[in-house]
Amino acid sequence: MKIFRTIKNLRNELAHFRRVGKTIGLVPTMGYFHGGHLSLMDVARKDSDVVVVSLFVNPTQFGPNEDLERYPRDFERDRQLAEERGVDIIFYPDVKEMYPEPFYTYVYTEKLSKVLCGASRPIHFRGVTTIVAKLFNIVQPDIAVFGQKDAQQAIIIKQMVKDLNFPIKIIVAPIIREKDGLAMSSRNKYLSFEEREQAVVINRALTEAYKKVQSGVKNAKDIEYLIRKIINEATLAKIEYIKIVDDSTLENVESIEAGTFAAVAVFFGKTRLIDNVILLKE
Template sequence: MFIYHTIAEVRRYVREARSIGQSIGLVPTMGYLHEGHLELVRQAKKRCDKVIVSIFVNPTQFGPGEDLERYPRDLDRDARLSEGVGADVIFNPPVAEMYPAGYCTYVDVERITEHLCGQARPGHFRGVATVVTKLFNIVRPDVAFFGQKDAQQALVINRMVADLDMDLEVVTVTTVREPDGLAMSSRNVYLEPEQRRAALALSRSLRRAEEVFQAGERDAARIRQLVIDMIKKEALLEIDYVEIYSHPELEPIDQIEGPALLALAVKTGRARLIDNTVLR
């Protein structure tokens, strides 16, 4: 496995692979890999001849007071894990390589970024769309892989790819969970034992919402309130949002008549955790 830090190195590798007819898969990450990331790499390896994992803590998607400086980083660990599941390249550029002096171009995806994390974290998705566009232009992948845990992000990327006629396929891979149901996240490392125990209310509440939906409940407000009430039973959890929108349009709905995204964000201690399910 190769570790590259410059755009020129990655482009040279991709040119050589394509010259012999090999396909390219891209797994964009911010590093500190967990089993969810590794499953993306496995899926990419099934589909593509060569798999490139980008590891870049992207400053443009962090807002003031967020955890940019303390976001967990460990390239040696990430390299071992990536190689263990078949990655061929890690692309780990410094900030100056991605945003050189004088940089002033950004990508905005409208409407579906107005709710959920887009509302809670202004500017976040502009940063996401910009860095992913840059990665797509650098790597020129045939297929790019994202996790369902970041459901809104996956929808934003799909919308951007469609709207800008980008020549690649986007694959969204099912959320990978711990045995007790907690969605895997690099930010789980922030959790103290009691906070982690309390955080299980997220997946429990989503499962309960799925159960009442399958039993026939279609009132979005009642399902949303059920989730809120379950999370509020845990004193260590502070709700950022619990919302239900149409999927994939992310339009407000009162009655669930088609696929709907039930998404939530909760804070506990230093961690902000997100999770979701699609009711269909």
């Protein structure tokens, strides 16, 4: 496995693989790998000849009072995990490499970026789409793999790829969960023991909602009420939002149809957790 810190050196390396007809897969990450990240690498390994994992804590997607400085970092641990997973290249740039001063250009997907997480984090998705567009231009992958846990992000990236004509196949891999159902996240390490115990209520609520829809309930308000009722049983939970939305427009729906999913954001202490479930599959 090779590690590159500069765009120039990475491009030179990848040019060789393209000349010999190799397909390139990209897994964009902010590091501090868990089972979810590793599953994305497995998908990329299966579907491409050369797997590139980017590892960059992107400052432009953090708001002024968010956790940029304390976001967990451990490069040596990540390097070892990626190598064990069969990754070929880690791209590990610093901020100056990705955002040379002066930097004036951003990519923003209208409408989709203003709802759900975007309502409380107004600059977040501008930062996400900008860094992902830059990575797409730098790596020029054939495929890129994202996780379903960040469903809104995946939908926005798909729209950006379509709108800007990136010749890239976007693969969205399933959510990977802990044994007790909590969606894996780098931020789970922030949780206290009691918060961690109570956080499993999120998956329990989403699972019950899924079962209710399978039993024939299609009214979105009824499903939202059920999710809210269950999450509120956890005394430490503070709900930011519960939304039942269309999987392409992210608009609220009244009746649950194929592709509709439930998305939630819940605080436990200062830790903000997100999760979702597709209520009715295509």
